[in-house]
Amino acid sequence: MNGEMNNRGKYSQVRAMLAIARASLISITRSPSAVVFSLLFPMIFILVFGFIGGRTISVDVAVQKQCNRNNPVYFALETIGVIKLDTLLTESAIDEGLAKGEVDAALLIRDNGGNSVPRYTVHVTTVNTSREKANVLKSILNNVFYKLNIRDAHIIPSVAELEENEMQIREYKTIDFILPGQLGFSLLSSGVFGTAFVFLSLRQTLVIKRFFATPVHRTYIVLGEALSRLVFSISGALLIILIGHFAFGFTLLHGFLTVINMLVLATLGLVIFMGFGFAVSGLAKNESSIPPIANIITMPQFLLSGTFFSISLFPGWLQPVCKVLPLTYLNEALRKIAFEGASLWSVNHEIGILFLWGILVYALAVKFFRWE
Amino acid sequence: MVEKQQKKNNQSVKTTLFPVKSPIIQVKNLVKKYETLTAVNDITFEVFEGEIYGLLGPNGAGKTTTMEIMETLRKKTSGEIIIDGKSIDTSPGEIKKIIGVQLQAAGYFPSLTLTELMKLFSGLYNVDVNISEMLNRVGLSDKAKAKYKELSGGQKQRFSIATTIINNPKIVFLDEPTTGLDPQARRNLWALIRDIRSKGTTVMITTHYMDEAENLCDRVGIIEKGKIIAVDTPDNLIDDLVKKGFERKKEVKKANLEDVFLNLTGNEWRDE
Numbered sequence: 001m002n003g004e005m006n007n008r009g010k011y012s013q014v015r016a017m018l019a020i021a022r023a024s025l026i027s028i029t030r031s032p033s034a035v036v037f038s039l040l041f042p043m044i045f046i047l048v049f050g051f052i053g054g055r056t057i058s059v060d061v062a063v064q065k066q067c068n069r070n071n072p073v074y075f076a077l078e079t080i081g082v083i084k085l086d087t088l089l090t091e092s093a094i095d096e097g098l099a100k101g102e103v104d105a106a107l108l109i110r111d112n113g114g115n116s117v118p119r120y121t122v123h124v125t126t127v128n129t130s131r132e133k134a135n136v137l138k139s140i141l142n143n144v145f146y147k148l149n150i151r152d153a154h155i156i157p158s159v160a161e162l163e164e165n166e167m168q169i170r171e172y173k174t175i176d177f178i179l180p181g182q183l184g185f186s187l188l189s190s191g192v193f194g195t196a197f198v199f200l201s202l203r204q205t206l207v208i209k210r211f212f213a214t215p216v217h218r219t220y221i222v223l224g225e226a227l228s229r230l231v232f233s234i235s236g237a238l239l240i241i242l243i244g245h246f247a248f249g250f251t252l253l254h255g256f257l258t259v260i261n262m263l264v265l266a267t268l269g270l271v272i273f274m275g276f277g278f279a280v281s282g283l284a285k286n287e288s289s290i291p292p293i294a295n296i297i298t299m300p301q302f303l304l305s306g307t308f309f310s311i312s313l314f315p316g317w318l319q320p321v322c323k324v325l326p327l328t329y330l331n332e333a334l335r336k337i338a339f340e341g342a343s344l345w346s347v348n349h350e351i352g353i354l355f356l357w358g359i360l361v362y363a364l365a366v367k368f369f370r371w372e
Numbered sequence: 373m374v375e376k377q378q379k380k381n382n383q384s385v386k387t388t389l390f391p392v393k394s395p396i397i398q399v400k401n402l403v404k405k406y407e408t409l410t411a412v413n414d415i416t417f418e419v420f421e422g423e424i425y426g427l428l429g430p431n432g433a434g435k436t437t438t439m440e441i442m443e444t445l446r447k448k449t450s451g452e453i454i455i456d457g458k459s460i461d462t463s464p465g466e467i468k469k470i471i472g473v474q475l476q477a478a479g480y481f482p483s484l485t486l487t488e489l490m491k492l493f494s495g496l497y498n499v500d501v502n503i504s505e506m507l508n509r510v511g512l513s514d515k516a517k518a519k520y521k522e523l524s525g526g527q528k529q530r531f532s533i534a535t536t537i538i539n540n541p542k543i544v545f546l547d548e549p550t551t552g553l554d555p556q557a558r559r560n561l562w563a564l565i566r567d568i569r570s571k572g573t574t575v576m577i578t579t580h581y582m583d584e585a586e587n588l589c590d591r592v593g594i595i596e597k598g599k600i601i602a603v604d605t606p607d608n609l610i611d612d613l614v615k616k617g618f619e620r621k622k623e624v625k626k627a628n629l630e631d632v633f634l635n636l637t638g639n640e641w642r643d644e
Contacts (some may be wrong), residue, residue, distance in 0.1 A: 022495075209445065
């Protein structure tokens with residue numbers, strides 16, 4: 001037996017804490033739900049939005065049966081990428097498509113005969129519900145008419161001429177919006193659900209009671225568990241960022257430095273969200289009462305914190321709510337850092353609000369957390 | 373009263389493997405009250421270094437409460453407990469380092485292997501142990517890579533004892549270690565407990581199996597409704613009762629049914 005108890009040597013709480021962190025990390029990685037919630041779900045959303053793309057707008061134009069397709073206007077429309085011409089729809093399908101928003105406009109071009117002025121009449125049917133797209137179509141048509149009319153009349157523009165000049169800016173891709181939101185939400189659910197389930201199960205399976213019988217201090221039990229959650233979730237965040245960058249072209253303006261800044265922010269966010277988890281684990285009587293309580297915290301943030309769409313899309317009365325939630329500020333800060341290349345200092349407003357949340361959340365956690 | 377006990381302890385020296393030295397545990401006037409219930413009602417006893425002391429009593433008598441207060445896991449209402457010269461009030465942390473605790477109900481991370489769990493406990497106690505040697509001692513070497521949740525009841529108890537002795541403690545507390553085990557597992561756990569004591573460790577055990585106490589314990593304290601009603605060696609308690617004229621209704625044969633069972637099914641540990 002070499003189990004010599006080092007009574008003489010000083011007992012190291014840190015060593016005990018690291019032992020707990022290590023054991024707990026192994027336990028987390030072997031739990032299917034932890035892996036699904038913190039890695040698989042965000043990856044699925046990123047995949048879906050990554051493939052949908054949706055970065056260019058398109059105007060779906062149904063070509064009516066009687067439409068003359070052998071004229072310069074039609075040829076011009078065919079060459080414009082934004083316009084998607086569909087020649088296969090019946091009249092009733094076109095009407096239905098317009099009503100459902102699947103078709104943005106119906107096109108009918110009439111040939112008025114060789115000597116008529118003008119030679120062609122272009123008839124466009126649009127619906128009020130997709131007015132924006134209709135306007136795009138109209139301006140494209142006006143542009144086409146202008147060019148054709150000038151060409152045919154051999155007129156030299158006397159008043160003004162359009163000179164087009166496209167500036168090259170960084171493309172703001174869907175992934176640049178979606179990934180930080182998914183990352184934020186992954187941290188939120190891992191922090192709240194993960195922490196709550198772990199502490200409740202430590203209590204219920206009496207693992208924590210066995211810990212109490214060893215010399216480790218209670219604080220170090222919590223620190224050890226928190227450390228394991230941190231290592232797991234931040235590794236997950238790194239993986240999400242790397243896959244997003246290399247597979248979907250997620251913009252990391254300053255490369256590695258940006259990744260580090262994002263991970264620092266992610267850590268701050270996770271620590272705050274874990275505070276919610278501590279409180280929930282104390283409030284929940286058993287495993288089945290965790291999801292309802294945890295969802296009260298996570299669902300509003302999932303929907304209102306700019307995870308899937310910008311909070312500017314919400315009606316005015318809802319905006320103040322959006323602007324209170326901690327995930328809103330984490331998401332905003334993550335986006336600024338990744339896409340605009342902002343430094344941590346320049347998102348101090350967001351970080352400050354997250355700190356305020358931290359104080360509030362840990363006050364609640366101390367109040368509700370239970371050991372037994 | 374104490375003097376009388378002391379005298380009887382001197383007699384018990386003959387039956388103990390190790391010479392009894394001095395009390396390593398002293399419990400004085402211990403009281404534990406819950407809101408409506410007095411679980412432990414003013415009990416006083418001593419455990420001597422190197423002995424196996426059994427706390428016997430029916431369910432709800434206060435055995436576990438008493439043990440858990442001694443293990444620093446529960447707060448007492450009043451009274452005094454000294455373990456290896458340290459007061460439970462002033463040095464609970466020091467006491468935790470020199471005791472090994474097997475709880476009646478305690479859990480381990482279910483998805484971790486025994487080796488991983490032993491590493492966890494070496495960290496928790498700040499000790500460097502040879503894990504395979506420890507597992508071998510409790511007969512679980514072949515389960516080193518098995519997850520805790522895959523163990524049978526008896527294997528779980530043996531594993532629990534491995535975590536109890538990992539810090540080479542001066543005293544181990546075992547709370548109903550054999551409850552729910554088959555006769556083979558029970559016998560072999562007794563052998564393990566004797567082995568632990570043979571290394572000089574004091575053992576305090578609770579049980580409600582009298583055959584277990586008779587086989588294993590140097591002295592027993594019988595606890596009933598939160599009070600200790602008798603303390604002595606099993607032999608002396610039996611002799612006292614016989615002296616009062618007690619007779620068994622059925623004459624005792626040279627063997628009992630358990631002997632028959634073990635004779636037929638063998639003594640080996642089973643992978644239940």
